[in-house]
Structures are given as C-alpha cells and as structure tokens.
Amino acid sequence: MGRVLRIELRRSAAVGVALLALVIGAGLLVSYTEGFSGRWMQLAVSGRGMLLALWPLALAGGAWLGRRDARSRVGELFASTGRPRWQRVLPTAAALAVALVAAYTLIFVVGTVWVVPTAGYFPAASVAVTAVGALSLVAAGWVGMAVGRAVPRLVTAPALAVAGVAVAGLLPDWMTVNAVVADRPAPAALLLSPVYASGLDDFQTVTARVNLTQTLWLAALAATGLLLLGAARRRGVALAVLPAVLGGAVALPLMPTGGYRAYDPGAAELVCDDAGPQVCVARVHAALLPDVAGPARQALAMMSAKLPGAPTRAVEDRRVESWARSGADPAPDPRPADTLVFEAPVIGPSGRADLSGDYFLPHLLEAAWRQDCGDGPDDSDTRFGRVVATAWLTGEPPAPQDWWTPEERAGVAGAYQALVGLPPAEQQRRMVAARDDALACRDDGLRSLMGEDVP
Known part of the structure; x- marks a missing residue:
C-alpha cells in the first residue's frame, strides 16, 4: 500500500x-x-x-x-x-x-x-x-x-x-x-x-x-x-x-x-499597561498595546488639562461580547465616568496598529462624549456636537471631512467659533454639561453646541 x-x-x-x-x-x-x-x-x-x-x-x-x-x-x-x-x-x-x-x-x-x-x-x-x-x-x-x-x-x-x-x-x-x-x-x-x-x-x-x-x-x-x-x-x-x-x-x-x-472570554480578557495612566486592550489585540498606549495617554492628558472630571484610564471597547454571547444586538453597557472606552484602531498587515492616518487621537478624544445607550437616536446635531467638543479639546478648528455637505461644513465651523468666543469658564461649563448628558444617555448638551442657544 x-x-x-x-x-x-x-x-x-x-x-x-x-x-x-x-x-x-x-x-x-x-x-x-x-x-x-x-x-x-x-x-x-x-x-x-x-x-x-x-x-x-x-x-x-x-x-x-x-x-x-x-x-x-x-x-x-x-x-x-x-x-x-x-x-x-x-x-x-x-x-x-x-x-x-x-x-x-x-x-x-x-x-x-x-x-x-x-x-x-x-x-x-x-x-x-x-x-x-x-x-x-x-x-x-x-x-x-x-x-x-x-x-x-x-x-x-x-x-x-x-x-x-x-x-x-x-x-x-x-x-x-x-x-x-x-x-x-x-x-x-x-x-x-x-x-x-x-x-x-x-x-x-x-x-x-x-x-x-x-x-x-x-x-x-x-x-x-x-x-x-x-x-x-x-x-x-x-x-x-x-x-x-x-x-x-x-x-x-x-x-x-x-x-x-x-x-471567547480568553480573547476579550484585558491586557494593561500601567507605566502611566492605565491603558488596556483585549488579549487578542495585545500587540496593539505599545502603539495605542501613547495616543491614549496623550488623549487623557489633554482631557484632564481642560475638562473637570475627565477620564483617568483608557480601555478598549469590548461590547461585542454581549452580542457574541446572546446572538442578539448588544445590550446597553454604561461606561464609568473615569474610563475612556475606545475602539481598537485598524490592524495593519504587520499585525500592529495602523496609525498612518491622523484619525486615532481625534477618535480617542471624541470617545469622552460617547456612551453605550443601546439603539437610542444619534442625529446629525449629536454627531457634529462631538466633533465640535473634540476640536475644543485640541484647541484647533474642526477639519472638514470630504463627505460633509457645504451646509454641514459651515454649521460645524460656525458652532466652533461661537463656542470659543465664549468666556473660558462658560466654555468649560458647557463641555462638562455636554459630557454629563452623554454619560446619562441624554444628547441635549451635544445638540446645544450646534443649536441656536450658542450665541
């Protein structure tokens, strides 16, 4: 044979x-x-x-x-x-x-x-x-x-x-x-x-x-x-x-x-870097931790410098585990105020984080105004309100995206200029209120950044 x-x-x-x-x-x-x-x-x-x-x-x-x-x-x-x-x-x-x-x-x-x-x-x-x-x-x-x-x-x-x-x-x-x-x-x-x-x-x-x-x-x-x-x-x-x-x-x-x-609980287990403010990713993404830790700590530092009650640690978003367990849509999973929950960056062909584009730091900053609210509404005023809030943290005007309409570009630019034209104490009050609303699954504060109540 x-x-x-x-x-x-x-x-x-x-x-x-x-x-x-x-x-x-x-x-x-x-x-x-x-x-x-x-x-x-x-x-x-x-x-x-x-x-x-x-x-x-x-x-x-x-x-x-x-x-x-x-x-x-x-x-x-x-x-x-x-x-x-x-x-x-x-x-x-x-x-x-x-x-x-x-x-x-x-x-x-x-x-x-x-x-x-x-x-x-x-x-x-x-x-x-x-x-x-x-x-x-x-x-x-x-x-x-x-x-x-x-x-x-x-x-x-x-x-x-x-x-x-x-x-x-x-x-x-x-x-x-x-x-x-x-x-x-x-x-x-x-x-x-x-x-x-x-x-x-x-x-x-x-x-x-x-x-x-x-x-x-x-x-x-x-x-x-x-x-x-x-x-x-x-x-x-x-x-x-x-x-x-x-x-x-x-x-x-x-x-x-x-x-x-x-x-798979083993894949979602957290792996953390405690060399500074704690930054954690899922074990399956452990190779991304050296790439993610720097931008995450930079985002935490920018938030603590301008935003009272800012997050003190950053953790990768693993909400998908609730969907993976049940086979249904993810259930709301409230995020603690002291934790910045972010999505992992794109993984490149080398298996490391692809940070070639200038998108990950703004994404980290925008996450401060996000909460897991289930299937709640997320209208354009809310989304653009997060863009304005992120620009306020960086101190630079929002960079318009290619897919924005002329009206959206003008609205975002006008809202940002109106916000930074307020006294510093009022700017900070509005940002704290917007974050409190977001953490409570209310979008009033983010909408107000784009609304008529901004002088």
Whole structure:
C-alpha cells in the first residue's frame, strides 16, 4: 500500500490538483492579510473562506482523477482481474486526500507569517476550524472521484466545479439573505456547507458543537464518496449512500439554529499597561498595546488639562461580547465616568496598529462624549456636537471631512467659533454639561453646541 501510494503521488494528477489549490488558496489569503494578521482564529476562518474556491477545485480535481480508467480504456482489463475494485482505487483516493490536506495545511502555514510575530492569544479552537476545512477538501475530492468514475465525460469536472460554487457559496448566501429579509434565524442547514464559518469578529470563536457536527457530516460525506468509488454493483452503490444520509440526519439536528459563533472570554480578557495612566486592550489585540498606549495617554492628558472630571484610564471597547454571547444586538453597557472606552484602531498587515492616518487621537478624544445607550437616536446635531467638543479639546478648528455637505461644513465651523468666543469658564461649563448628558444617555448638551442657544 505504501509503495503504491508513493507511486500515485509521483505519477497521478493528485499532486497537480493540490499544487493548484495551494497557489490559489495562498494567493487569495495573502491578498487580504489585514483580515487575519496577528490573530489565530481570524487566520483559521479566513482559510475556511478560501474554501469557496478550493472546494469546487477539489471536486473537479477528483472528477478528473475518477475518469482516469475510462480515459485510458483499461476498465475492462482491470475488471477481469481477481483483485477487488476497492483495493485498486484506495491508493489513488489516499494520494488525493494526502495531497489536498498537505496543500490546505501549507496555506495555513503561509498565513502564519503574518500571525506568529504579533499574536498574543492562541485559541485551541483555531486548530479544530482548520482541521474541519481540511476534512472538507478530502470529502470533496472523494465525491468528485466517485462522480468522475460514474460519468467519465470531459465536461464532468468543470460541471462539478460550477455545482460546487453554487452549493458551497451561492446557496448559503441566498438562504442567509432570505432569513434576514424574513427576520428569522439562519437555518441550521447552512452549517452543512464548510464555507459557512467565516465572518467572526475578534472576540468570537466557532463553537465546539459546530466543529464536531461538521466533522461528523463531512466524515460521512467522505465515506460515501469513497464507498461509491469502490462500489462494483448496484447494491454497493445503494449502501454507499447510507453514510451521507445518516450523517446528515444525525448532524443536522445537532447544529445550532441561527449561527455558529460563540463568545471567547480568553480573547476579550484585558491586557494593561500601567507605566502611566492605565491603558488596556483585549488579549487578542495585545500587540496593539505599545502603539495605542501613547495616543491614549496623550488623549487623557489633554482631557484632564481642560475638562473637570475627565477620564483617568483608557480601555478598549469590548461590547461585542454581549452580542457574541446572546446572538442578539448588544445590550446597553454604561461606561464609568473615569474610563475612556475606545475602539481598537485598524490592524495593519504587520499585525500592529495602523496609525498612518491622523484619525486615532481625534477618535480617542471624541470617545469622552460617547456612551453605550443601546439603539437610542444619534442625529446629525449629536454627531457634529462631538466633533465640535473634540476640536475644543485640541484647541484647533474642526477639519472638514470630504463627505460633509457645504451646509454641514459651515454649521460645524460656525458652532466652533461661537463656542470659543465664549468666556473660558462658560466654555468649560458647557463641555462638562455636554459630557454629563452623554454619560446619562441624554444628547441635549451635544445638540446645544450646534443649536441656536450658542450665541
């Protein structure tokens, strides 16, 4: 068996299919390093997203291998031998499985170049997510081989590739859109698709229940493909379908309805820098702490210099954990007055904070007038009031944004000039009142900065 397997790896198309999968998968992964750099779980789910291209390729590659006997016209010759068919097809199937698993593993290894240097948190579930993705390629390859053997036509491989895109990608998207339009949870059947396991935020993970049920389903599908490939009679074909039917019947009720995400407390655990005013980020973003600490302390210093009762510490916003736990919209989570709660900056390809643009410090300052008020209103006067309040802290006029209308530019500039034209004590009183209103989920103070009551 081992000798035949090595021959199949050297001479069959299995390695060629795997190399093509490796090139395509690694190319797609490297083209979007911002989506996973510095984070292991994001790398794992990004690899699962690559299955939208790799799964149809595995189906087509398996079909190409499956029609090898018919293409070489040796079917009758092999059928005349006393050796069972499954003994002849097993080395080829094993070679394809080994090659596809190796290709998928190498794609993951390529991605680690952007993760290992800066990752501060390694969730064990990322290994399970990757293993399920590799198993799905084996299942696709073996099913493709069985179809290629049954329908040894030149058009079989490309037809299977198109079908794979529809089944693995387009159908789940259609079902998801319909569920959103109908305002109901996404059906559990979506998890039968190996591609449907991406889009996690940094504080989420794929549940062990989903990984186990997907493993059960994909293993059953792979078994059906292998049995169909080795079946020589109609009875064998009928029995070969049973693993997929039973696997789907068992796995589908076990899959959670409405999603596969779960809150990961290890990812959201705080990591703090106490070298000055305390600055904390989530453990999954620990690599950002050296980049964030300086601007955060600068913002705290600017606030304490002009704003009585200003925050004394800065903490990354992890409100998403309430949504990740419940699967519903985030519940209001009041922020203490002494804490500046900020959103993490954009993570660059290097896994560090991307502070190339002049946006993070103003964002930190604006957070002093933000509160988690649930789904409360946030009209234009409130938003522009925060812009004016932030400009007051910096002592510089607000920089107009490209998407502002001429009326909005004039309104913000006029409100700022009216505010700084007041006596310093009155300016400070208005800013304190605006912050108190914001912390109490009242926007009166911010609206007043843009209203007619500002002389």
